[in-house]
Amino acid sequence: EIVLTQSPATLSLSPGERATLSCRASQSVSSYLAWYQQKPGQTPRLLIYDASNRATGIPARFNGSGSGTDFTLTISSLEPEDFAVYYCQQSSNWRQTFGQGTKLEIK
């Protein structure tokens, strides 16, 4: 099973700052990496697929990068609505796993 490790566990930033979230895979997942945002009481929302492609309706301030084992989600300038938990997810050999999440909180 491929393990995804997200860091940091918690990130405290202010609106307008840049956020950088990391996801590391225990073995290569090529570009098959997605990112989700989850707010309290809500369903996860797909942000990024194939490592760097934004889903429809996702603002341009959300950017994904990476391949192989190291991936990054960058939020260029935080808006108040961006404070949430972010998960990465990989698909390999028709099995999927999620990272444990990064909580992005207001400083």
Place this chain on the structure above:
Amino acid sequence: QVQLQESGPGLVKPSQTLSLTCTVSGGSISSGGYYWSWIRQYPGKGLEWIGNIYYTGSTSYNPSLKSRITILVHTSKSQFSLEVNSVTDADTAVYYCARFCSSASCYRFAFDIWGQGTMVTVSS
């Protein structure tokens, strides 16, 4: 647009079987390129993929759960289902059904549509 809705008991006794159904509306469960999935989330914690099924009945399961789970598809009803046998309190979670894209013509290898989730508590 495609919508998913979970249904099933919110309380299950230990050692019994948890059974949930997901109804797909606004689109065909038999659409090529999509798998239908179950995912769970422990209270206040992260997400765990349970398994996927294609409309043909082909399945893929989480190895850690494989011995206890069955996912079936019922195309005539536009539904798919999950059974988890011999449940314990460790199976207490919010259970989501979701759509998983497997082709380049959609959000490849990502879960793009989720149900609202249903809380299942295992308790006597």
